[in-house]
Amino acid sequence: MPLKRADKTPMSERDAELRSHDFVEVNEGYNFARARFEAERCLRCQDPVCIDGCPVRIPIPDFVHLIAAGDMAGAAKVLRSANPLPAICGRVCPQESQCEEQCSLGTRFVPVAIGYLERFVADWEMGQPAGEAPAQPTRAEKVAIIGSGPAGLVCAGELARLGHPVTIYEGLHAAGGVLRYGIPEFRLPKKVLDWEIEQLKRLGVEIVCNVIVGKTLSMDDLFEKMGYSAVFVGTGAGLPQFMGIPGENLNGVYSANEFLTRVNLMHANDFPNADTPVMVGKRVAVIGAGNTAMDTVRTALRVGAEKAMIVYRRSVAEMTARVEEHHHAIEEGVEFHWLTNPVEILGNKDGWVTGLKCISMELGEPDDSGRARPVPIEGSEFVLPVDNVVLSIGNRPNPLLLQTTKGLKSNKWGCLVVEDESAQTSLRHVFAGGDAVTGAATVILAAGAGKSAAAAIHADLCGE
């Protein structure tokens, strides 16, 4: 066996000082030489366990070998056959806890950089001229998809590939769901998202914006008036949670959803050229330590904060953000207050935020989540002087559709209840997947759910 290099081939990143003031993508991607160099590290295992780590089961060794062989078109074809959103997943998937965690090289060395390679292939494909127009729908059974986030987009792509006419209904004025309003430009450029959506349209997927199913149209309308044979609900987890501490309605307090939406969807970073502003003072505290919190705190720097900090009641070991995002945030100068629990947001007489009152915590016995429970240290209260507070402590599924759809069942957290295998909800011919079912999770888990639901819908409609 040839000797394998222990380390993965690095990807170049933009200078931290420079990038922390703009929205240009941080990771610059491989070039062809680096991609091939990295692809050659793959061990070509007989039993490629990396695939088991992938929610959409990309035949990883196949596309990696094709890169090594220099057959980019072949690699792109393999990738796209399993994942309709490779340029997106190659950027935002937590590969380190999925395919790369399984990689056999990882037992002794650093795993193959599967994510970097996926992105490289997808970016190569983006630079190619569009191929021939794909076949038109061959099936009569129409499917409606509610929500154009990752679950809906993947489900739509798969169903179109299986020959069904598919329409996605999106409530906002632009498609993409959390990929549009949530994930910032410096992690997922909007032109990449636009391109992936364009590929779905080329497959025949129709996207209708500005329609909220549950408000503009009802579930019954979809079946009875509009003649759909099945519906996929991919409405995500868009209901922001607040802590319930005093001062949350002061001016200058945002949910992460609002803060990110103002910038990502409404382009507040370009105010007043764009009409929507975002209010950012000199010091911004972001509460929480997930990926959304990292996106938020790094966005705060880019829209003018002099100091942006993470405030988290647990320690760095319990943080849910990807290591890469945490690392990027450190490089960009984000300040971290671990084991710090906010107890009150303080304001001045005009109602503007002036500070965040916190209490120091220490770690105790494990809690229900298996993580050490943070316990307040009595008498340790202190005030962080801040101008803004952004809460990034999680989202729950949006209840709009549930409120207006009789018989659609959810659990106590508002997550839709589905059968494990089929993704079918309590309503016949209505399927669901992604954050609407699981609560806030990752893009790739939503994509995986969209993909398996598409197979279930096809089976339901065609008996195959």
Add this chain to the structure above:
Amino acid sequence: MARILEKRSLTPVTKLFRVESPLVAAAARPGQFIIVRVREGGERIPLTIADYDRDNGTLTIVVQEVGTTTGYLGALEVGDDILDLVGPLGMALEIPAGGHIVGIGGGFGAAALLCLMRELSARGDRTTIIIGAREKGLLILVEELADICDDLELCTDDGSAGFKGLVTERLAQLIGGDGPGRPDSVVAIGPMPMMRAVTDTTRDFGIPTLVSLDPLMIDGTGMCGGCRVTVNNEVKFACVDGPFFDAHQVDFEEAVRRNKMYVQQEQASKERAECRSLAMGQD
């Protein structure tokens, strides 16, 4: 996109539009609202649905040109399209049937009473509408409103039409038994100070009162939480829980303060919009 079919100037700064939007018209209920965006890079703003016509698939909205987006909107003409229009949003008005219901409209808020009071009249309630403005010429939709209620009460600051004084002063007279008499419930739509004054007027008499709050919003579906208001010491999202709330439980001080959060930016945005239109004029 929603095509503009009709445009009327109600006052120098108030425009009425009838727009084509069959899906929204089919689903709309009195008191709900829409969100529009009128240009690329534009903001999303909520507008109350003044009226809807299911048969013809149209919506009526009334806009007062006070900011960037309402300015752009007011400049659109028949045949133009509104770039993005989504709805109907929020919960429809729910009010117990069978009593004397007084609807109060301040300024362009009067327009929002159109479909609302028509529906209440149609189901058999006794209805009174009170609208007010600075002077006669600024009262809007007088004939239309007169057609849909039992009594229409006009109020002007200068006495040029109807009662001389504020809508709340006339409301106090009604509560005292004057004119159409004491209301069993009140619904107020208009500027925040006017809704607040109505609330103060009815509070001591224990008359159930609803107000239609219009905080800043982005998505209008509960996703951003920007529109949160405190009602009965609980935080509510006006976009999905509202827009109507029990007026006597609303924390108006907070609502007013939150609505003024972007005053400076709004001014900057308006100035930029004026520059833009000047630049376009030079082409």
